[in-house]
Amino acid sequence: MGWKPKADEEREVPAAKAADAAPAPGKKARTDALPAAKKPPAVKEPAARQPSIGELNVAREPDDPFGFHLLDNEELGLPPAVGPREGARTRFPREEYLVWQDYQLLAPAGVDLGTPDEYVRRVKTTWGSLQSYLMWRNDSDALLDKPLPSGGTVRRIINEHGETQRVFFYWVSWEYHRRGLDDAAIVALFEAQIVGQMREAIAAAEAKLGATIPVQGFCPRPQRDDHGYVMGTLSEHGLGHAVDIEPSKNPIVGAATWHAIEARVGRKVDRSRRRWEQHPDQLYDDLVAFSLAWAAIVVDEIEAARRAPARAANFARRHPGTLVDYGGVGRPDAAPHPLLDDIPPPVDDKQLAVKTIARLLHVDLEEAAPLAATPGYELVSHPRKRVLALREQGLVWGATFPNCDIHHFELASPPLAPWFVDDHRRAPTRTDPDFESSLERF
Secondary structure (H helix, E strand, O other), X not given: OOOOOOOHHHOOOOOOOOOXXXXXXXXXXXXXXXXXXXXXXXXXXXXXXXXXXXXXXXXXXXXXXXXXOEEEHHHHOOXXXXXXXXXXXXXXXXXXXXXXXXXXXXXXXXXXXXXXXXXXXXXXXXXXXXXXXXXXXXXXXXXXXOEOOOOOEHHHHHHOOOHHHHHHHHHHHHXXXXXXXXXXXXXXXXHHOOOHHHXXXXXXXXXXXXXXXXXXXXXXXXXXXXXXXXXXXXXXXXXXXXXEEOOOOOOEEOHHHHHHHHHHHOEEOOOXXXXXXXXXXXXXXXXXXXXXXXXXXXXXXXXXXXXXXXXXXXXXXXXXXXXXXXXXXXXXXXXXXXXXXXXXOOOOHHHHHHHHHHHHHOOOHHHXXXXXXXXXXXXXXXXXXXXXXXXXXOEEEHHHOOXXXXXXXXXXOOOOOOOOOOOOOOOOOOOOOOXXXXXXXX
């Protein structure tokens, strides 16, 4: 009988393998299951914004008017700290959080404290505890609402300088009271802005000159050094003992920057207080000569930098295939060239001056900007008679400070020896032969 196919029901069905049966040696286990779907990448949640005290809406207890209870880190929007029990909710002192917020307002202005912890320690050193600081903070806020005779409140003057000034006021008002000023005396100072002795000195100098002196500068703030504002001190501007005169034309130059300018000019000036007291006319004349020498260097460097891109572009156009660094050609010959100077350079003069001064002094653009904004890039724009009239009234010029504060004048302590204006010397000018010969070599 010949072969014939078996019916479907007669075919042998292979036995199903056990799911946990081991595969043969050298073979991989096979599964009929579909591959698992890939999970989409997790979307990273944006970082939560630090809430304000108003957003926290913390209820204050009747017996706790300043809210000295503790808040959970979770309520404050802070990461949970690692405590004795991993993952347990930790608690954060609310008073520390309020002080931390004050530091955040001060940090952009630049203070001598690098971290919130350092600020908290300075607060504890000054007030004894954070609770005492916050009580004083509350009293200072009340003082800001005291009315001024001329209209408005003390807060009006504080608000002119932003939120940072409000935190400064907590510290400054503490210093006022330490020096014996009560609330009424503080309000009177904010109204007058300079003390009577300074007002009389300015009036006498104006009478001598027959012209008004544009004074400004009342600012209740701490003193400032190379590291920033020194919390726990009080500026002469905050006491009404100092004025600024045309600060945009007479910049403040840090000690390191002044030293760099001396190196560029190749001369230095004796800016001691002793010289200001005994020979202010000579000090002024030497500073003017120094200022003009620096300005001449800046003008020459700016002119060379202005011409450099056009000269490089023209050179490349006339010499195809030559590699030219358009932005860093160095300092080419500044002499006019009929072939290389025919394309006017599209440059921003203001930014060019800032960048040139920053390059010359090896400082950042922010520090170079005030030096680039003065008329003719000069450092001293005060008229000679004005400076000597202020010296005659016994004021100290900020040009004698380590950080050369050319627009600053303040009351002397102790008083300076009497000195009277002698006009036999005139200020040197750039056209004078060897006008810088009186300056000591650097």
